[in-house]
Amino acid sequence: MTTPTPPPTTPSPTYAVLDGSTLDVAHPPILPFSISVEGLEGTGKTYFSLLTCPTPIVMINFGDRDPRHYLYSMPNDRRAKVRLINFHSRNPGGWTRQEAAESLSQLTQAAQLETADGRLNCGTFIIDSGSTWWQAVQEVHVAPLEEKRIASGEKQTGGLIYGRANLIVSGILNYIKNQGCFLVITHTKRQRWGSDGPVPGAFDPQYNSRVPYIVEVRLDLRTECPSCGGRDCQAKGHVGRKHIGRILKFGNNTGMVGMEIENPTFSVIYSLYRGQEFRDGTGS
Numbered sequence: 001m002t003t004p005t006p007p008p009t010t011p012s013p014t015y016a017v018l019d020g021s022t023l024d025v026a027h028p029p030i031l032p033f034s035i036s037v038e039g040l041e042g043t044g045k046t047y048f049s050l051l052t053c054p055t056p057i058v059m060i061n062f063g064d065r066d067p068r069h070y071l072y073s074m075p076n077d078r079r080a081k082v083r084l085i086n087f088h089s090r091n092p093g094g095w096t097r098q099e100a101a102e103s104l105s106q107l108t109q110a111a112q113l114e115t116a117d118g119r120l121n122c123g124t125f126i127i128d129s130g131s132t133w134w135q136a137v138q139e140v141h142v143a144p145l146e147e148k149r150i151a152s153g154e155k156q157t158g159g160l161i162y163g164r165a166n167l168i169v170s171g172i173l174n175y176i177k178n179q180g181c182f183l184v185i186t187h188t189k190r191q192r193w194g195s196d197g198p199v200p201g202a203f204d205p206q207y208n209s210r211v212p213y214i215v216e217v218r219l220d221l222r223t224e225c226p227s228c229g230g231r232d233c234q235a236k237g238h239v240g241r242k243h244i245g246r247i248l249k250f251g252n253n254t255g256m257v258g259m260e261i262e263n264p265t266f267s268v269i270y271s272l273y274r275g276q277e278f279r280d281g282t283g284s
């Protein structure tokens with residue numbers, strides 16, 4: 001008895017062709033782009049993503065804080081267009097390698113399901129925080145290689161150890177970018193250390209080293225005392241905090257790098273970036 005040969009399957013292409021002669025230049029569609037939102041805790045990364053970015057929204061909460069309270073405080077019509085997907089480790093000690101591996105394949109699955117059939121068109125896919133996601137990727141794809149290297153007594157690491165992890169990060173981010181939605185990925189920051197210990201006031205975003213190249217826009221968030229401008233002001237009577245966003249990357253437009261925006265929102269970033277106002281769904 002012979003087993004029937006399965007029908008040949010066409011692999012889905014890993015490229016797409018855009019024919020310039022077919023573009024309707026008079027009525028340009030919304031062209032989504034991706035934003036890395038960076039900042040210390042409490043500077044408004046989740047607020048910027050979840051409350052100002054275009055709907056429909058799919059938010060992958062990969063990590064540390066429960067963002068559900070934002071859902072309760074947003075307008076009803078917005079909340080109806082938000083889907084929140086929570087990933088969390090099963091114990092307070094953080095991700096085990098097994099859990100992290102499961103969560104990575106589930107994230108890929110969720111990204112495919114949630115963006116299928118253009119249902120997130122002109123909406124936003126949010127990964128919050130990209131830093132925790134990157135930790136999970138490293139735990140699964142970097143740590144085992146590193147352990148093997150140490151056990152074998154090899155000194156040289158080279159880029160090979162990070163190769164697979166980098167491919168996974170750029171693969172998933174580029175996949176999402178190609179689904180017709182905006183991509184927002186948030187990054188927490190960590191104290192920078194120099195040869196003499198911690199460098200006062202210096203913090204570095206925790207991200208995969210490819211991220212700054214993959215995203216079109218990088219926005220650095222901070223809070224400031226409105227009375228004295230201090231970043232960590234404890235003075236009596238200095239009440240409230242200003243939220244400030246500083247542009248670190250703006251596509252090819254280096255003229256905008258360093259620009260600061262008070263209370264940055266998605267629509268401000270969009271109109272600066274595209275030179276026109278963002279209108280939901282119409283693109284004109």
Ligand SMILES: [Zn+2]
Nearest residue numbers: 225228233238
């Ligand atoms: Zn102050």
